[in-house]
Amino acid sequence: MTHSIDKLIIRPEGTLEILSLQEAEQLSTTSDNGLHELVRQCALAVLSTGAETDETLELLDAHRDFDIEVTVRGRGVQIILTNPPQTALVDGDLMAGIKHHLFAVLRDLVYTRNDILLSKRFDLSSSEGITNAVFHILRNARMLIPNRLPNITVCWGGHSISREEYEYSKYTGYELGLRGLDVCTGCGPGVMKGPMKGAGVGHHKQRISDGRFIGLTEPGIIAAEPPNPVVTELCILPDIEKRLEAFLRLGHGIIIFPGGVGTLEEILYLISILQHPDNRHIALPVILTGPASAEDWFEEVFRFLDTTLGLHGRAHLNYIPDNPIEVAREMRLAMETVRQDRRNSSDAYYFNWRLHIEPELQRPFEPTHENMAALKLSRDLPTHLLAAELRKAFSGIVAGNVKAPWMQEIRKKGPYQIKGDPAILKALDRLLRHIIKSGRMKIGGEYTPCYEIVSE
Known part of the structure; x- marks a missing residue:
């Protein structure tokens, strides 16, 4: 007979063994500068490895009582998991691979927040700055x-x-x-x-x-x-x-x-x-x-x-x-x-420095309803720029399908409206219909489009 574990304390190994008190607080606080909710969502995903779902909101709703706290004690960092998914445990302990992934989540979230986004070491408005940040x-x-x-x-x-x-x-x-x-x-x-x-x-x-x-x-x-x-x-x-x-x-x-x-x-x-x-x-x-x-x-x-x-x-x-x-x-x-x-x-084997990537492909695209409606889907654009605009259209649909904040926006405002050249829209509509018909949008269940193709 197995018993549910409602609280589990683990200690990181590898790249997360030393955190400052400030970093630990960032990972656990719900303030504007805190990372707690993001950490909670990412940690829950890692702990749900193998779950047959691609519904972000469904996963979060199913584990409302899950929580994670990061603290610094005398011997180093402690991670306290409350009501973790039991499928991540073996005889009361986390599987080694899941532990490794969990530590990677915490490592990357705190490093990106402090050393990339807030440090002002990188000019994230420039192409070179973004590439350096990725490196x-x-x-x-x-x-x-x-x-x-x-x-x-x-x-x-x-x-x-x-x-x-x-x-x-x-x-x-x-x-x-x-x-x-x-x-x-x-x-x-x-x-x-x-x-x-x-x-x-x-x-x-x-x-x-x-x-x-x-x-x-x-x-x-x-x-x-x-x-x-x-x-x-x-x-x-x-x-x-x-x-x-x-x-x-x-x-x-x-x-x-x-x-x-x-x-x-x-x-x-x-x-x-x-x-x-x-x-x-x-x-x-x-x-x-x-x-x-x-x-x-x-x-x-x-x-x-x-x-x-x-x-x-x-x-x-x-x-x-x-x-x-x-x-x-x-x-x-x-x-x-x-x-x-x-x-x-003389380029490195481990990082392709020479590859040129346009800033249009590097700057984060926010798939708001306004931005999706304003996409420049015109065959008058050079091939590489039109491909970049079409990339945004598909990126927005991905966000509307699986990313919690944008799924919630669509529930409030309705589906995205995609406009542009009639020939492009017709081709886009045909391809998306094929993807839906062949069951490639979602792992299971009937798919409700998060977009509308609007002919002007």
Whole structure:
């Protein structure tokens, strides 16, 4: 017979063993300068690893009595959990992996607040300042490892996918692991988990003991996509834009699997960067892949890109359908090209400094109703700028679907209104309808759109 644990005291290990009294107070106070509510939401997400839901508000409502307090005692830091989800415990103690993720949450939230956002060391209104901030956050999380050849494969794709697509992503990860490649994802379920599981088996067969399974997330989305248990290195960036930049600065190649609006946001972000003239000669291999059953998804995505951005919009995207072995081989070969490119340019293997990212893609986009209605969806824009505007549209829909503050705004004011060029809106509407019909918006239940396509 098991008994519920209503209070648990743990001590951090690794990078969070020493906190000042001020930092501990920040993590536990509910004042304007405090982080308590953000810490509570992120901690609850981590403790709910494996929960079959992507409903942020549902998760918070189900655990209203959960709380977390961070204190400093004589022997160091104490974390007090009140009414933690029992699924995170084994014989009255937190699972080791969940502990590690919990400490990462506290580490990144306090560091980002004090050393990045409030310190005035970084000019967060400038492109260089934002990139420097991303570098320091990753370095503080010990993500940047020198003297390792390029081998980090970023895997993007949906959290709400079919079993066949999940198994395909896992098999692809297995082939990557056999070739000594590490995996970085958004750290959640679905495609964010599959490649990591597969790569883990591949690493084991090759007796690779220092393989990396990197998860990058941000506070607004972590409750909808809790870190999966395969993640060994977790970093919480302060917003989606810095998270996306971290993927490209840290990773050496990208594989994109089928997904929903979040995956489309990532694709458009990537296209906007690759289409910029300053990035023309930078080596960044990109492969789109999926099982034969997902062919219709790729057809719809390519149709959308061709209609909105023109044929050159997907010029940098290499499509390899239904062939995990070929995908892994191509990515392994491409890593040598990346190595030569970084070596010839004297750029670091561990951080892609040369990549040019426009400020429009770096500054946080607030998906208010006014901002969503004011998007510049016009084919008169250069390709990289139109892709950036379309990225915002999908980012807003992601926020309206899973991020608690924006979900609450939509409940008050109704759905977002998206306006623009009729041809773009028609293509957008078609793609979104396909995503909804194929069940890629939400893990379960009927989906109610958080947006309206408005023809002017």
